[in-house]
Structure formats: structure tokens, C-alpha cells
Amino acid sequence: MEQLKAPQIIRVNSPVLQDAQVALWVQREDAIHERLAGNKWRKLKYNVLDALKAKKTRLVTFGGAYSNHIAATAEAGAIFGLSTIGIIRGERDLSNPTLQKAASLGMQLQYVSRAAYRDKNQLIQELQLESTDSMIIPEGGTNLRALPGCAEIVRSSPLAQQVDYWCVACGTGGTAAGMITALDAKQKLIGFSVLKGNWMEAEIQKCLSLQGDAKKRHKWSVNNEYHFGGYAKFDQRLIDFMNNFKKNQDIPLDPIYTGKLLFGIYDLVAKGYFKPGARIVAIHTGGLQGLAGFQQRNGGLLDY
Numbered sequence: 001m002e003q004l005k006a007p008q009i010i011r012v013n014s015p016v017l018q019d020a021q022v023a024l025w026v027q028r029e030d031a032i033h034e035r036l037a038g039n040k041w042r043k044l045k046y047n048v049l050d051a052l053k054a055k056k057t058r059l060v061t062f063g064g065a066y067s068n069h070i071a072a073t074a075e076a077g078a079i080f081g082l083s084t085i086g087i088i089r090g091e092r093d094l095s096n097p098t099l100q101k102a103a104s105l106g107m108q109l110q111y112v113s114r115a116a117y118r119d120k121n122q123l124i125q126e127l128q129l130e131s132t133d134s135m136i137i138p139e140g141g142t143n144l145r146a147l148p149g150c151a152e153i154v155r156s157s158p159l160a161q162q163v164d165y166w167c168v169a170c171g172t173g174g175t176a177a178g179m180i181t182a183l184d185a186k187q188k189l190i191g192f193s194v195l196k197g198n199w200m201e202a203e204i205q206k207c208l209s210l211q212g213d214a215k216k217r218h219k220w221s222v223n224n225e226y227h228f229g230g231y232a233k234f235d236q237r238l239i240d241f242m243n244n245f246k247k248n249q250d251i252p253l254d255p256i257y258t259g260k261l262l263f264g265i266y267d268l269v270a271k272g273y274f275k276p277g278a279r280i281v282a283i284h285t286g287g288l289q290g291l292a293g294f295q296q297r298n299g300g301l302l303d304y
């Protein structure tokens, strides 16, 4: 197994935090390894280990054109000697930096229409992806093997026992679910959904049930207030916040996940959500590979 660095944890200072007398750290999961980093690697780890153990030779997975999960699967395959197939939703786009990188790492890309992409089981049959050599991993990487990897986000934290609140962005909820399984009795997790709607809590609950962990009395909740209109939607307030955060803390965020997470935490702090003395850790889940594509599509909105 490749050596991962223990995640760095960076104390963030700002007048908002000082006024509320809370302490905030950012756990740099984006920097635990040069290439295998972020929550998408945490989620893949036990998939890859099991694939190797079962002598499989291929990872097959699904994603959108700028997907962090597609990028991470391509990296993992290249590093561990597994071939990779990425089934991509939408048209072939040679200017897309995520897909260029994935292809350069040897991932075989197959483009399918949005309509066809919706029915994964049908796709698996049609493209004859099922074979004893292949491990098929769902879009976003959330499956049962993803949970123990994400529990390690909590277990490997330099602050592990001293945290009151773990805060993490949620797309499928798999990362939050894995982390929840590792909480101790005094700790609470808040998942910040990056999608519009109120169903993230049920998704996390589903993951916990699969793990047989649903009945344990872990303390967690989902905040649905900081999606900025939906997945990958944003506005100038979010961009300004991210540019300021980069300037003041020297930590780059991405507009889809960690930007919304930190914006939400700052807003809750300003509204007095956390009691004085609260110790909060925000997980930097990575996703910076997507910035090149974002800047390309949006004329360099971010001052990175």
C-alpha cells in the first residue's frame, strides 16, 4: 500500500470566529498523498485493496465530465496496476482537463448519452462490463467498501479525540456516513449537502443501514441550506468568499463542495449556531483537480 501522510490540520483565524469564540481547523485530506488524495481516494481504498486481493485486473466506474471520482479512479488504477474504464455521461470533449488527465493515465473512456447513463444496470449489460476480472464501482464511489476508508478520515486525524464538530460536504453522503461510524459518543457530525432538496439525511441513513450501523446512537445531522441553487450552482457571494478564504488562509477551495462547506460553517458561526469554546474541524475533501475545468468554463472567476 502506498504511504499516506497523516492529514495536516490547519487552524483558521478570522474575526467571525474570534467574535464567536470558536476554534476552526481545516483537515487537509487533499494533501495526504501527491496523487492519491481527497475523499475520493478514501472511498476507493478498500475497493482497490479488495480488487487486488481477488486478483481482479480492472476497475469500471461512472461519472460526469468533470468528476473527481473519475479522476481518482484513473490515478488509483495507474498506481496499483489496474486497468480502468470510465463511463462518461455526455459528449466527448477533448478540451476537458479532467478527461484529458484520466486518458493520459490510461483510463479507457466511453461516452454515453444522458438518457442511457441513467440506467446503469442496462449499461453494464449492453457494454458487457461485467466479468470476473472487473470490479464495478458506482458513480461517486459510494458503496459498502467506501465506508471504512472514510472512517479513517476521523481515525487518522491529529485532533481525533478533541473535536466537538466534524463538518463535511455531502454529494452522495457516503463520506459523511463512513465518518459517522468512527465518531465517539461526545462528537457530532454535520453534513452540508451540496444538492438542493431534503433527502441527504435519508441517503446517509441508507449507507449506515448497509453497514449495520443505523441503530447506533451517533450524533449527526444534515444542513440543506448552502447548496446555492443545486449541484455545481454558485453565485458571486460564494466566489467572493472563496477568493477571500484563499487570500487570508492560503487554502484553495473548490466551488462544488468545500467552498460551500466553508461558506456554510462561517455563516452558521456568524449566526451563533456554535457555543463559545466549540472545536470544529472542516474536512478539505479535495476536488481541486476540477478547478482547471471550472476556470476554463467561467473565465477565471477564481483568483487562484
Ligand SMILES: *Cc1c(COP(=O)(O)O)cnc(C)c1O
Pocket: 038, 039, 040, 068, 069, 140, 142, 169, 170, 171, 172, 173, 174, 175, 176, 254, 257, 258, 285, 286, 287, 288
Ligand atoms: C465527492 C466529493 C464530496 C462528497 O462526497 P460524498 O461521499 O459523495 O458525499 C465532497 N467533496 C469533494 C471534493 C468531493 O469530490
